[in-house]
Amino acid sequence: xxxxxxxxxxxxxxxxxxxxxxxxxxxxxxxxxxxxxxxxxxxxxxxxxxxxxxxxxxxxxxxxxxxxxxxxxxxxxxxxxxxxxxxxxxxxxxxxxxxxxxxxxxxxxxxxxxxxxxxxxxxxxxxxxxxxxxxxxxxxxxxxxxxxxxxxxxxxxxxxxxxxxxxxxxxxxxxxxxxxxxxxxxxxxxxxxxxxxxxxxxxxxxxxxxxxxxxxxxxxxxxxxxxxxxxxxxxxxxxxxxxxxxxxxxxxxxxxxxxxxxxxxxxxxxxxxxxxxxxxxxxxxxxxxxxxxxxxxxxxxxxxxxxxxxx
Amino acid sequence: xxxxxxxxxxxxxxxxxxxxxxxxxxxxxxxxxxxxxxxxxxxxxxxxxxxxxxxxxxxxxxxxxxxxxxxxxxxxxxxxxxxxxxxxxxxxxxxxxxxxxxxxxxxxxxxxxxxxxxxxxxxxxxxxxxxxxxxxxxxxxxxxxxxxxxxxxxxxxxxxxxxxxxxxxxxxxxxxxxxxxxxxxxxxxxxxxxxxxxxxxxxxxxxxxxxxxxxxxxxxxxxxxxxxxxxxxxxxxxxxxxxxxxxxxxxxxxxxxxxxxxxxxxxxxxxxxxxxxxxxxxxxxxxxxxxxxxxxxxxxxxxxxxxxxxxxxxxxxxxxxxxxxxxxxxxxxxxxxxxxxxxxxxxxxxxxxxxxxxxxxxxxxxxxxxxxxxxxxxxxxxxxxxxxxxxxxxxxxxxxxxxxxxxxxxxxxxxxxxxxxxxxxxxxxxxxxx
Numbered sequence: 001x002x003x004x005x006x007x008x009x010x011x012x013x014x015x016x017x018x019x020x021x022x023x024x025x026x027x028x029x030x031x032x033x034x035x036x037x038x039x040x041x042x043x044x045x046x047x048x049x050x051x052x053x054x055x056x057x058x059x060x061x062x063x064x065x066x067x068x069x070x071x072x073x074x075x076x077x078x079x080x081x082x083x084x085x086x087x088x089x090x091x092x093x094x095x096x097x098x099x100x101x102x103x104x105x106x107x108x109x110x111x112x113x114x115x116x117x118x119x120x121x122x123x124x125x126x127x128x129x130x131x132x133x134x135x136x137x138x139x140x141x142x143x144x145x146x147x148x149x150x151x152x153x154x155x156x157x158x159x160x161x162x163x164x165x166x167x168x169x170x171x172x173x174x175x176x177x178x179x180x181x182x183x184x185x186x187x188x189x190x191x192x193x194x195x196x197x198x199x200x201x202x203x204x205x206x207x208x209x210x211x212x213x214x215x216x217x218x219x220x221x222x223x224x225x226x227x228x229x230x231x232x233x234x235x236x237x238x239x240x241x242x243x244x245x246x247x248x249x250x251x252x253x254x255x256x257x258x259x260x261x262x263x264x265x266x267x268x269x270x271x272x273x274x275x276x277x278x279x280x281x282x283x284x285x286x287x288x289x290x291x292x293x294x295x296x297x298x299x300x301x302x303x304x305x306x307x308x309x310x311x
Numbered sequence: 312x313x314x315x316x317x318x319x320x321x322x323x324x325x326x327x328x329x330x331x332x333x334x335x336x337x338x339x340x341x342x343x344x345x346x347x348x349x350x351x352x353x354x355x356x357x358x359x360x361x362x363x364x365x366x367x368x369x370x371x372x373x374x375x376x377x378x379x380x381x382x383x384x385x386x387x388x389x390x391x392x393x394x395x396x397x398x399x400x401x402x403x404x405x406x407x408x409x410x411x412x413x414x415x416x417x418x419x420x421x422x423x424x425x426x427x428x429x430x431x432x433x434x435x436x437x438x439x440x441x442x443x444x445x446x447x448x449x450x451x452x453x454x455x456x457x458x459x460x461x462x463x464x465x466x467x468x469x470x471x472x473x474x475x476x477x478x479x480x481x482x483x484x485x486x487x488x489x490x491x492x493x494x495x496x497x498x499x500x501x502x503x504x505x506x507x508x509x510x511x512x513x514x515x516x517x518x519x520x521x522x523x524x525x526x527x528x529x530x531x532x533x534x535x536x537x538x539x540x541x542x543x544x545x546x547x548x549x550x551x552x553x554x555x556x557x558x559x560x561x562x563x564x565x566x567x568x569x570x571x572x573x574x575x576x577x578x579x580x581x582x583x584x585x586x587x588x589x590x591x592x593x594x595x596x597x598x599x600x601x602x603x604x605x606x607x608x609x610x611x612x613x614x615x616x617x618x619x620x621x622x623x624x625x626x627x628x629x630x631x632x633x634x635x636x637x638x639x640x641x642x643x644x645x646x647x648x649x650x651x652x653x654x655x656x657x658x659x660x661x662x663x664x665x666x667x668x669x670x671x672x673x674x675x676x677x678x679x680x681x682x683x684x685x686x687x688x689x690x691x692x693x694x695x696x697x698x699x700x701x702x703x704x705x706x707x708x709x710x711x712x713x714x715x716x717x718x719x720x721x722x723x724x725x726x727x728x729x730x731x732x733x734x735x736x737x738x739x740x741x742x743x744x745x
Contacts, residue, residue: 059739062399063424066744078735083728172572174718259711261718277396278707281736 052293055286062280075287085288087263088271089295095182095267096246103186103193103246104238110190111197112227125198129191136188140255143184147171147256171257174264181252181265189245193238200234201227236307240300247296268292344635346409351383352639353408355398357626359388363659370655375646382639384410402426402631409634410643413456414518415624416696416706418448422455423700423742428632429453430641435648437666445623445693446665450700457644458627459653460662461693463593463685464526465621466610469603472587476502483687486611486619489559496568499587507570509563510586513717514573520710521696523590524560526612526620529694531556535709536733541699541742544733548709549726556615557712557722564717571717593685597661600681609684612692623693625662663689700742701733708732 056075060068079085114125131139146152147170154167170180204227212222250269253259259266259274268288276285346353354372358365365388372384387408389397395417401407402424413421421427432439432454439447439457448456473480476498481487487495499508512519525535533553536544547553563569574580581589582602588610599607612619628647630640653669656662657676663685664670675682696702712729716722 059741061740063402063420063426064741065423065425066741074739169572172718258714260714262715262720274707279704279736281704 049293052286052289055283056290058283060283060286062277062282064280068283071283075284076291078284079287079291084263084266084271085268088266088268091178091263091265092247092249092267092269094178095185095249096243098182099186099189099246100239100242102182103190103242106186107190107193107238108197110194111201112223114194115198115201125194128194131188132191134188136251137255139184139188140252143180144171144256147180172261174262177257177261177265181256185246185249185252189242193242196238196241197231197234200231204230236303239307240303243299243303244296247292247299268295344633345406346631346634347636347639350381350636350639351385352410352634352636352643354384354386354410354643355394355408356386356388356412357391357394357414358412359390361391364656367652367655367659371647371652375643378646379642382636382642384643398426405633407631407633409631409636409640411629411631412626413448413629415445415448415456415458415627416518416521416702418456418624418627418629419450419698420700420703421629422448422450422453425632427455427629428634428637429455430457430630430644432457432641432645432648435645437648437650437653437668441668442665443623443663443689443693445689445695446625446627448624448627448629450698456627456629457648457665458625459647459656459665460625460660461623461665461689462625462662463621463688463693464523464590464612465593465596465685465688466612467581467589467591467595467599468587468608468610469606470608471606472499473608480608481610483611483684483691487613489613489615492613496563496566496588500566500568505585505587507568507573507585508587509569509590510573510577510581510588511569511590512573512577513569513571514575514577517710518706520713521706522622524713525696525709526622526692526694527560527615528553528556529620530612530615530617531559532615532617534697535705536697536699536701538697541697541701542737544705544730544737547730548733549723549730552617553726554723557716557726559615560713561716561719561722564719593663593682594661596682596685597675600675609681611684611688619688619692620694621688621692623689623695701737701740704736704740705733 055068057070057072058068059071059074110128114121114128148154149167149169149172153170157165157167168176170176208226208230209222212226217225248269249267250273253265253267253270254273257265259270269292272285272288272292275281275288354368356365356368358368368388369386372386376383395414398407398411398413398421407426413427418427422429439454442457443461446458446461447454448458470480473495476495478495478498479487479491481491496508499505512523521535528534531552533550533556534547537547564571574585577586577589578591578595578598580586581591582599596609612621628644630637630644634640650666650668650672653664653666654672657664657669657673663682664673664676667686670676670683670686671678674680676686677683697705699705708729712720712725715725
């Protein structure tokens with residue numbers, strides 16, 4: 001809808017200079033161009049979201065001979081007594097709380113490094129970006145092997161410490177499963193945000209740096225007073241995209257641990273998929289998704305508020 | 312003017328979307344029958360990627376199409392991993408084919424959900440009564456599906472290893488008791504030759520957990536659900552016997568007998584001598600016999616107090632309830648029930664033929680053959696997974712509880728939580744409807 005309004009608004013300044021006929025043709029064109037996107041949005045976004053809201057208050061199931069019936073808040077009362085749901089919430093929050101600062105910070109450091117004008121910088125940019133273009137499923141499978149008791153990680157650990165450190169089954173231990181997944185996720189995702197930071201860095205005018213040099217600013221002062229303020233818009237974008245992506249943690253869990261061991265890696269989206277699909281409880285999964293939607297919306301709104309243009 | 316244009320735009324987009332939706336729904340609900348078109352019947356199978364079994368399906372279709380001119384069966388093969396999803400999606404869109412295959416324990420769920428229609432195959436060459444009971448998919452006293460083969464569970468071991476440590480090689484009439492089994496494991500562990508003497512495929516996820524471990528639970532005297540009416544799991548899945556099973560199961564890990572997550576290919580590990588006892592399906596029997604020859608010992612399931620148990624039911628054939636040419640579908644099902652096809656299936660898949668007549672013609676499965684023990688296990692020890700539409704749900708909860716127990720959860724809590732979830736599901740899901 002936004003696209004269309006914007007398109008129509010753009011017509012306004014030229015209105016008086018054109019004939020009615022031409023104007024009508026132009027708005028028809030705009031309409032024609034906007035329609036596919038709008039139809040797709042409605043069919044694949046608005047309708048499913050509306051359905052989720054409605055289904056959460058019924059007893060709809062994936063396979064059933066009886067039609068769905070309205071059951072009021074039953075799914076929600078059941079949800080708030082479900083110990084796995086609270087573990088899922090906790091794990092999701094834990095993942096987001098570690099990944100957001102870690103991935104954003106690491107991506108910025110990498111961006112600053114590859115922004116330097118030295119030979120071979122394109123090579124490093126490519127290397128850091130490689131995991132991003134690799135499918136998450138493939139990455140997860142590979143890391144599952146790396147993390148095994150007899151995997152590469154433990155071999156390297158053992159070799160580096162001359163056999164003093166015996167690794168463990170990283171994904172099989174409730175204490176290390178989530179940190180292991182966090183490490184892998186950051187490795188996979190950091191390249192993407194590096195590119196975003198890099199784009200932001202290159203919009204900062206070089207004159208500002210020259211002026212700072214003339215003033216005798218140190219590297220730190222240059223970063224603190226030129227680079228950091230210049231990355232304002234980029235910062236907001238990076239923050240919000242990483243937050244939303246990390247709340248949606250699913251692929252790694254589904255491939256690597258299936259929520260185990262002892263629920264130490266189960267997440268809200270994984271739980272929604274498991275109940276809705278494997279356990280055929282469509283309505284219950286809809287309730288999980290609805291609660292999740294409200295949580296993500298709240299966090300995003302808070303972030304928007306905190307990062308708003310203060311002037 | 313602009314305002315009006317915008318309103319017009321919004322309205323027309325809304326109308327277009329609504330039309331598309333209504334049209335979509337209309338095509339969805341108007342077609343109450345599907346899967347057949349002028350004598351051509353569609354058939355779905357999970358066998359894409361499993362060419363040995365797929366070739367048998369193709370052969371039966373070719374023979375059937377050649378044997379008469381009224382019907383023509385057309386094959387569509389899916390990879391196993393996405394097969395169930397495809398069926399569920401097709402059923403929601405009322406686009407199921409006439410004929411489809413279904414994994415045994417799912418028959419009650421699909422029959423209850425209205426996907427399948429009862430079948431009548433009387434008058435075919437092989438009567439239903441000649442089949443292993445576990446190869447017939449029944450729900451509420453009606454037959455919905457039948458299979459050409461079944462599989463069995465057993466321990467595989469090397470005779471030389473068992474003899475070396477003075478472990479008795481059990482027979483079908485005198486299987487190991489729990490005490491014997493535990494002492495065998497202790498001896499094997501003590502030898503220091505095996506990091507984990509017992510291999511039970513703990514790395515495999517999904518239905519293997521229910522198929523492989525619920526028979527052991529049953530041998531302890533527990534079960535997935537109280538089979539009297541299938542109304543509750545409490546007291547059965549978390550009863551005294553079940554907790555005893557779970558405690559024992561966990562002790563296998565804590566004593567170092569069993570890895571809580573086995574390797575990618577447990578059979579390869581066993582053949583390489585990494586483990587001494589492998590709890591596995593009969594589908595690996597031929598491979599093991601080829602590699603180990605006479606040294607291979609096929610060992611019946613352990614009697615943990617309530618008799619040895621194995622699971623029953625594998626893939627079976629059924630007819631959809633929306634099939635528009637049920638007579639044609641029945642004709643194909645009846646035609647396929649010939650002993651030669653039972654033989655072909657068993658040979659192609661290395662599984663147990665569903666009838667004795669067929670077993671006589673399959674190498675190793677004839678009476679006295681080296682794999683005939685599997686037929687006897689299937690006759691004597693097989694217990695089908697609970698025949699209730701709630702089975703898929705029960706199975707996921709059992710899988711989770713078992714994984715948690717292996718990882719060190721309190722056995723009573725883990726089973727209690729599963730039983731509670733299952734009871735809640737049984738109460739709210741209207742399984743008695745339909």
